[in-house]
Amino acid sequence: MEYNPVYLDIVWTLLAAFLVFLMQAGFAMLEAGATRAKNAANIIMKNVMDVSIGSLVFWLVGFGFMFGANPSGWIGTDNFMVSGADPSTEDGLVTFSFFIFQTVFAATAATIISGAVSERTKFGAYLLYTVAITGFIYPIFGSWVWGGGWLAELGFIDFAGSTVVHSVGAWAALAGAIIVGPRIGKFGRDGKPRAIPGHSITLMALGVFILWFGWFGFNAGSTVSGNTGAIATIAVTTNLAAAAGAVGAMGLSYFLWKRFDASMTLNGVIGGLVGITAGTASVGPGSAVIIGGIGGVVVVGAVIFIERILKVDDPIGAIAAHGFAGAWGTFAVGLFAQGAYGTSSDMGAVNGLLFGGGVEQLGYQAVGVIACFAFVFPTSFVIFKIIDMVMGMRASDEDQIRGLDISEHEAAGYPDFAPSVGAAFSGTTPEGGGPPTEPSTAPAGGSS
Amino acid sequence: MEYNPVYLDIVWTLLAAFLVFLMQAGFAMLEAGATRAKNAANIIMKNVMDVSIGSLVFWLVGFGFMFGANPSGWIGTDNFMVSGADPSTEDGLVTFSFFIFQTVFAATAATIISGAVSERTKFGAYLLYTVAITGFIYPIFGSWVWGGGWLAELGFIDFAGSTVVHSVGAWAALAGAIIVGPRIGKFGRDGKPRAIPGHSITLMALGVFILWFGWFGFNAGSTVSGNTGAIATIAVTTNLAAAAGAVGAMGLSYFLWKRFDASMTLNGVIGGLVGITAGTASVGPGSAVIIGGIGGVVVVGAVIFIERILKVDDPIGAIAAHGFAGAWGTFAVGLFAQGAYGTSSDMGAVNGLLFGGGVEQLGYQAVGVIACFAFVFPTSFVIFKIIDMVMGMRASDEDQIRGLDISEHEAAGYPDFAPSVGAAFSGTTPEGGGPPTEPSTAPAGGSS
Amino acid sequence: MEYNPVYLDIVWTLLAAFLVFLMQAGFAMLEAGATRAKNAANIIMKNVMDVSIGSLVFWLVGFGFMFGANPSGWIGTDNFMVSGADPSTEDGLVTFSFFIFQTVFAATAATIISGAVSERTKFGAYLLYTVAITGFIYPIFGSWVWGGGWLAELGFIDFAGSTVVHSVGAWAALAGAIIVGPRIGKFGRDGKPRAIPGHSITLMALGVFILWFGWFGFNAGSTVSGNTGAIATIAVTTNLAAAAGAVGAMGLSYFLWKRFDASMTLNGVIGGLVGITAGTASVGPGSAVIIGGIGGVVVVGAVIFIERILKVDDPIGAIAAHGFAGAWGTFAVGLFAQGAYGTSSDMGAVNGLLFGGGVEQLGYQAVGVIACFAFVFPTSFVIFKIIDMVMGMRASDEDQIRGLDISEHEAAGYPDFAPSVGAAFSGTTPEGGGPPTEPSTAPAGGSS
Amino acid sequence: MKQITAVIRPQRMAPVRDALLRAGVHGMTLSEVTGFGRQGGSVEEYQGVQYKVDYVSKMRIEVVVTDSIVEEAVAAIKAAAQSGAIGDGKIWVTPVEEVHRIRTGERDDDALT
Amino acid sequence: MKQITAVIRPQRMAPVRDALLRAGVHGMTLSEVTGFGRQGGSVEEYQGVQYKVDYVSKMRIEVVVTDSIVEEAVAAIKAAAQSGAIGDGKIWVTPVEEVHRIRTGERDDDALT
Amino acid sequence: MKQITAVIRPQRMAPVRDALLRAGVHGMTLSEVTGFGRQGGSVEEYQGVQYKVDYVSKMRIEVVVTDSIVEEAVAAIKAAAQSGAIGDGKIWVTPVEEVHRIRTGERDDDALT
Numbered sequence A, B, C: 001m002e003y004n005p006v007y008l009d010i011v012w013t014l015l016a017a018f019l020v021f022l023m024q025a026g027f028a029m030l031e032a033g034a035t036r037a038k039n040a041a042n043i044i045m046k047n048v049m050d051v052s053i054g055s056l057v058f059w060l061v062g063f064g065f066m067f068g069a070n071p072s073g074w075i076g077t078d079n080f081m082v083s084g085a086d087p088s089t090e091d092g093l094v095t096f097s098f099f100i101f102q103t104v105f106a107a108t109a110a111t112i113i114s115g116a117v118s119e120r121t122k123f124g125a126y127l128l129y130t131v132a133i134t135g136f137i138y139p140i141f142g143s144w145v146w147g148g149g150w151l152a153e154l155g156f157i158d159f160a161g162s163t164v165v166h167s168v169g170a171w172a173a174l175a176g177a178i179i180v181g182p183r184i185g186k187f188g189r190d191g192k193p194r195a196i197p198g199h200s201i202t203l204m205a206l207g208v209f210i211l212w213f214g215w216f217g218f219n220a221g222s223t224v225s226g227n228t229g230a231i232a233t234i235a236v237t238t239n240l241a242a243a244a245g246a247v248g249a250m251g252l253s254y255f256l257w258k259r260f261d262a263s264m265t266l267n268g269v270i271g272g273l274v275g276i277t278a279g280t281a282s283v284g285p286g287s288a289v290i291i292g293g294i295g296g297v298v299v300v301g302a303v304i305f306i307e308r309i310l311k312v313d314d315p316i317g318a319i320a321a322h323g324f325a326g327a328w329g330t331f332a333v334g335l336f337a338q339g340a341y342g343t344s345s346d347m348g349a350v351n352g353l354l355f356g357g358g359v360e361q362l363g364y365q366a367v368g369v370i371a372c373f374a375f376v377f378p379t380s381f382v383i384f385k386i387i388d389m390v391m392g393m394r395a396s397d398e399d400q401i402r403g404l405d406i407s408e409h410e411a412a413g414y415p416d417f418a419p420s421v422g423a424a425f426s427g428t429t430p431e432g433g434g435p436p437t438e439p440s441t442a443p444a445g446g447s448s
Numbered sequence D, E, F: 001m002k003q004i005t006a007v008i009r010p011q012r013m014a015p016v017r018d019a020l021l022r023a024g025v026h027g028m029t030l031s032e033v034t035g036f037g038r039q040g041g042s043v044e045e046y047q048g049v050q051y052k053v054d055y056v057s058k059m060r061i062e063v064v065v066t067d068s069i070v071e072e073a074v075a076a077i078k079a080a081a082q083s084g085a086i087g088d089g090k091i092w093v094t095p096v097e098e099v100h101r102i103r104t105g106e107r108d109d110d111a112l113t
C-alpha cells in the first residue's frame, strides 16, 4: 500500500469528533447537576434532543450555509445534505470526516443554551430554537470565520471557536434567558437574587471532567489533520488553561467569600477552556496559564454581573463561562499570540501585542467579538420573541413549582428517593410579607 | 523508518476497541438508571462481571470458536487462547489487536441480557449464562458471519453486528426473560402491565450518551483498518441514525400519548444505533436518517408489543431495542445499500432494492435474521432452563421486595438517602382485593 | 507529503494522554461514590484541584526534575516549564506531546491520595501536599526509573508505573492516612473497625469503568509511539488482568464471607489493573490473567490487613489497590516476563523466573519496590507532619459529623434529597456505654 | 375523633391502604420511618467489615378517623399488615380534639368524609 | 398545650411558615410525607405504560403551642395553605401533657417561648 | 400509656437510643425531620450568592411507653441529647389510648414489652 497522509487526517478528525460528541454528555450532566431534581428529566431531554435535532438540521441546511461556496463572504450556498461529497473519492471521504466534526461543533453551540434557560422553558419552544441555531444562526456566523467569509478575510483568528461556537451559544442564551425571564423565586421582591442550588455536585463534576476531556478533541481536532505536531502544543495549552481556570475561579471566590466554592471552581474550568479555545494554536504554555487563569476570574465576575447587575437568571452560569470568557479568550489572541506557535499550526506567524506584535491583531479580534454579539444577540432575541408569541416559552408558575419533569414528561426523575424539605422551599416565591428568610428567625430570636 | 500501514490499522482498531469497551459503562448506567434503587448494586455487579467473565471466557474458547479455522462453515476449531498469535511477528500483533476488538464485542452481546432479566434474576445464574453466551452462543453464530462461515458465503451483510451482536444478545435476553418470569408486581391480576419506573433519569441519559459515543468505535472500528476513508461515512451514518432514532421514538410516543417520553426517547437513540449497525458502511446519510428514524419507531412499537402482547417483562426495553431494531436494520441493508458506499468500505458494490438492486440481498438478509433467531432463541432457552432447574434463576418474592442488593450483596446501593414512599409501592403485588390503584381513589371520590 | 512516522506517534500519545486524563473523572466518581453524601462536594473539589494544581506544578518544576538532564541519576536539572521544547522543530513538538502525557500521569499519582485521606482531611492541607507530590516526590522517584536514573540503569522494569505512579501515590497516601488519623467512628472503643459504607454504588461502578477505559491509554500509551504493534498485546494484557482482578477479588470475598461483595469486586478491578501495569509490555495473555487475578486477591487481603492489623483508615481501599497490588505487579515482572513480548515492545528480551530467566530480574524488581517505599513513605510522612503542624490536617469531629461539604464549602452536595436515618448513625462515635450496635437489640431481644 | 398511628412493613403498605379504604377511611398520610425493636435489622457487609444495621425500614401511617370506625380501622390494619414474623409493627390510638379541612374550612367529622 | 398537625401542599410551605411565625409560634418541625385522599394524584407514564400515582407529595407540620394561641395558629395555617382546590390538606389538634426544652430543661409553656 | 415525641440533633441519635434502651424501652420509631426554631440554620453559598438555610436537619423519635417509665424515658432523652447549645430540641408527651402489636394481637402494655 502506498503512503497516503489523508488516512491519518481522517482518523484524527474522527476521533476528535467522537470526543467532542461526548461533550454532550458533559453538558447534560453539568446542567442536570446544577439544576433541581424536579427538572432533571427535562434538562436531560433537552440535551438529548438538541444534539439529535441539531445533527439532522445541520446536515439538512447548516453545513451548506456554513461551508458551501461562499462568494459573498456572508453565507454558504451549496453542499446542503453534504451533497457534494462523493463516497467514491478520497476528497469526498475527507469531506465526510470534516462534516461529522462540524456537526458535533454545531451541537455544542446549541446545547450551551439549554442550561441558561433551564428550569422554566417549555420543551417545544426550546426545540424550535435549536432548529434556528443549528440551521441558521451558528452556520451563518460560522461562514464568516471558518467558511472563508469576511472575518476570515480580515484576519480574525478564532482557532477552535471561543467566539464561533461558545460566544454564539452564549449570546443566544442571553437572549433566551431575558425573554423567558427568571425562574420563579430567583429574585426576591427586593430584586436581590436568591441562590437555587443544583441537586448533585457529583454530576456537575462528572460533567466538567467529561467536558475537559472532550475539549482536547475540540481544540486539537480543529486542525482536522493528524499530520501536524501542532496538536501537541494545543493539547498542552488546553490543559494548562483549564487548570489555571480552576485556580483562578477558586482563588477569586475564596478572596470574595472566604470559602472554596465548588460550583464556581467547576465553572472556572469551563472558563479556562473557553478562554484558550481561540488561541490554543497560537500561544505558548505560559500564556495559556495566564489566559486560562483570567478566564476563571472572568467567569466569577461575570456570574455576579449577570445576576446582580443585569438581573438575568442563568442557572448554570453558561453565559458567563461561554460568552464572557469566550470574548476574553478571543481578545487574548491579540495579546499573547506567538509566531512560532502559529506557524507550526498553520495559523500564521502572528505576534500579539505582548510578543512584539502591534495592536492590529487586537483590532481584528475586537471586530470579531463585536460582530458576533451584534449578529447573534438581536437575531436570537427576535427569534425567541416570535417563538414566545406563537407558543409561549415560559412554563407556568405552578409547573415550575411542581417541576417540569411532571408537567412536560409526566415522569419523575428520581422516583425512589424522598425529596428533602429544603427542596420544597427552593425557589418558591415569598407569598407572605417580606423576604422569606430573615423574618422567620428574627422573631423567634427576638422573643426568646 | 519505513512506511508500514499496519500501524495505523492497529492504532485505529485499538482506539475503537477502547470506545467499545466504554459501552460497558454505558450499559451499566442505562440499566441501573432504568431499574430501581434497591437493585442498583446487583445490576452494577452483573455488568462488571459479564465483561470480566466474558473477557476471560472469550479468550479461553470463544475467540477460537468464532475465528479459528472454520472448514465446516459452522464453527471455528483452533486459535483458542489466541495461541496462534506470535508477538514477534507483525501478523501476530495484528491478531492481538483484532482479538481485543472482538473481546469487547463479545462482552457487548453478553451485557445486553443483564438489563432484560434485571431486578429478579439471581446473580450466580446470570454469571453461568454469561459463560454460555461469550463462550459458545455468540462465537458460534459469529463464526457463520464474521468467521467466514456459511452466512458469509451466502452474501449476508452485517457490517458491525445489528444481528451478530445485538440480536444475538436480545434473543438470548428474550429466552431469559421468559424463563425467569416477570418481576413481582409487573403484571396485575388482570394481566395488564404496571409501570415500574427506574430510579435515575440522569444515569439513564448518561448511559445513552456513553453508548452513542462508544458506538462510533463499534461501527467505524469494524473496518479494523484506519487506512480507509470509509470510516468517515460510517461515523456520519451512525450519528444521523442515532439522532433520527431519538426523533422517531419521541415523535411516536408524542403521537400516542401526547407527551415527550424521556425513557422512550433514550431507547429510540439505541434503536437508531442498533438499526444502522448492519448497514452503516453500505448506506448514505439520507438512508441512515430513514433507517434510524424507523429504528426509533420500531423500538416504541416493540416495547408495547413485548409488554402487552407477549407479556414478557423487559425492564429496560433491551429486547425491543437490540432485537427488533436489529432485525429491522439488518433487513434495511437489502433496501438501502448503495454500491458507492459499500465499495469504499470493502463491503462490496451491493445495491439495495430502493437503489436499483434486486430482492436478492433482501433475501440474504432475511436468512441471516431468521438464522439468528432460530439458533439463539431455542439454544438459550434450553440453557436458561437447565440453569433454572439446577440452581434456580428467580429471586424469591421477598428478596425482590427487599431488593437484590440486600439479598445478594448484603449492601444497600444508596445508604445515605431516604427511600421515597413511592418506592415501597413500586412493583409490589396487590395482596388485597382488586387492582391496587383504582379503588383507592374511587371510593374516596365516590363518597365525597 | 513525505512520510514521517512521528505524526502517528504524536497522535497516539495525545489520544492516550486524553484517556489517562479521563481517569481523573474515574477517580472522582469512585472516591465520591465510596464515601458519604455529606462529603461529596469536598472529595469532588479535591479531585478537581489536584489535577489543576498538579498540572501547573508539574509544568513549573516537576517535569524538569523528572525528565531534565540527569547527570547524577537521582534528579533532573533542566527543562523546567518545558523550556527546552521549541514549537518550530519536530523534536520540540514531540516533547510537547510527551509532556502532556507525563502531566496526566503526575496528576494520577496525586489523586490516589485524595481517596485514602478522604472525609476528614482539610482542603487547604490536601492542596499543599498535592504541590509536594507533583512537584517533587513523584518527579524525583520518577527520574530514577523513567528519567534515565539509577534504577533504570540497574535494569528495573516498570513499564507504565505500577510502582512509579501507583505505589508512589499509595505510600504517600499511607503516610497521610496515618497522620490525619481515622475518621471519627471508624474504630470502636474495642479497636474494631466499623464499616462506613459509601453513598452511591452506581458512581463507584462508573468510576471503575472509566478507570478501566482510561487504563488502556495509561498502559498502551506508555510506548509513546503508535508505530509499534506492541500496543496490541498491551491492550490485551491490560484487559485480561482487569477481568481477572474482578474475578479474584469477588472469588476471595465470596470464599471469606459467602457473599458477592460489590465494592471489593470493584476494587479488584483496580488491583488487576495496577498489577499488570508494570509488566503489561513484557508478559503474555495467560500471565496477565494470573497477575491480575492475584492482584485482585491481594487487594482483598490488603484491605483487611490495613484495616485490622495496621488500624489505618483508608475509606476507598486506595493503599491496598495501588500500593500492595502495585508492589505485587512489579515483582511479577520478574516471574512472568517473556522475551518475545518484551522485544516487540522494546522493553528488552527479559525472561522471568517462570520462563527460563534467572532470579536476577526479580532482584532488580525488589530493589525498585523497596526503593519506592523507602523514599516515598518517610518523605511524605515528614511533609504531612509539617503540614499538620503548620495548619492542621484533620477536620474537627464536629465538622466530620456535619460533613466537610458544609464546613469547607458551605454547600450541600445533594440539597434536594432527604438524608436517611442511617446516614445519621454512620460513622459517629459511641457516646453511650459500650459498642453502639450490639446492646441496642440485645436487651430488647432478651426481655421479650 | 382519634388518630391511629401504625408502623408497618413497607411491603404491606399496598394491602393496608386497600383495607383502610374498605374500612371507610377516605384519606391518610404516610411517611417512611426507621424502626428499632425486637426485629434484628440486617447484617450488611462493606469491604469485608460486617456491620449490623439494627434499624429497619418501616412505613408509618397516620389516619384521623371518626370515633365510630376506630375499631374497624385498627382491625383492618392488623389483618392486612400481619405476617406473624417479628417486626410486623405497632398500632396506637390517640385522642384528637379538632380536625379541619383546609380547602373548605369544614370541621371535625365533616372534615373527614 | 396542644399539638397542631397540618398536612399541606409543599408549595405552600413558605407562606404557612411565615404565617405561623406571625401568629406567635417560635418553632416547628416539618417532614415530607405522602398523602392519600380525594386528590387524585398524577398519572405518569413510563415507556408507554400509564400508571397512576395515587399518592401525592405533602408537607407535614408539627407544632406544639400553648393553649391560648391554638385558634390563631390553626387559622393562620388555614389561611396560608388554602388554594381551594382538592388536596389542600387537613389540620388536627391533639392534647399535649408535657413539653420539655432539652437545652435548658425548661418545662411546658416555658419550653415554648 | 404515653407517646413521647422528641426532636433532637441527628448526631445525638446514637446515645439517645442507647439511653432509651437502658431506660427500659424496647422499641422506637425514628424519622428525619426538618426543624425551625431559635437555631439559626447555616448560611450556605452558591455561585457567590449567600443563602440562609433557616431550617436545620433534626431527628424525630417517637416512642410509646407504659405510664410508669415516662419520667425515666424523658429524663434519659434529655440527658443524652443535651449539648447546651441552641437547637438541642424539644420533647413532648401525649396520651395514648390503645396500643396493639400487629404480630401477636397483644394489646396495650403487653404490646410494649
Ligand SMILES: Nc1ncnc2c1ncn2[C@@H]1O[C@H](COP(=O)(O)OP(=O)(O)O)[C@@H](O)[C@H]1O
Binding pocket: D007, D034, D035, D036, D037, D038, D039, D040, D056, D058, D085, D086, D087, D088, D089, D090, F025, F026, F027, F028, F029, F030, F062, F063, F064, F065, F101, F102, F103, F112
Ligand atoms: N415502643 C415503641 N414505640 C414506638 N414504636 C415502636 C415501639 N416498639 C416498636 N416500635 C416500632 O414497631 C416496629 C416493630 O417492632 P418489633 O419489636 O421489631 O417487632 P414486633 O412488633 O413484631 O414485636 C419497630 O421497628 C418500631 O418502628
Ligand SMILES: Nc1ncnc2c1ncn2[C@@H]1O[C@H](COP(=O)(O)OP(=O)(O)O)[C@@H](O)[C@H]1O
Binding pocket: D025, D026, D027, D028, D029, D030, D062, D063, D064, D065, D101, D102, D103, D112, E007, E034, E035, E036, E037, E038, E039, E040, E056, E058, E085, E086, E087, E088, E089, E090
Ligand atoms: N383521615 C385522614 N387522616 C390523615 N390524613 C389525611 C386524612 N385525610 C386526608 N389526609 C391528608 O390530607 C391530604 C389532602 O386530602 P384530600 O382528601 O386529597 O383533599 P382535601 O383535604 O382538599 O379534601 C391527603 O393527601 C392526606 O395527606
Ligand SMILES: Nc1ncnc2c1ncn2[C@@H]1O[C@H](COP(=O)(O)OP(=O)(O)O)[C@@H](O)[C@H]1O
Binding pocket: E026, E027, E028, E029, E030, E062, E063, E064, E065, E101, E102, E103, E112, F007, F034, F035, F036, F037, F038, F039, F040, F056, F058, F085, F086, F087, F088, F089, F090
Ligand atoms: N413549638 C414547637 N413545636 C414543634 N417543634 C418545635 C417547636 N419549637 C421547636 N421545635 C423543634 O425543636 C428544634 C430546636 O428548637 P430551637 O428553638 O432551635 O432550639 P432550643 O430548643 O434549644 O431552644 C427545632 O428545630 C424544631 O424542630
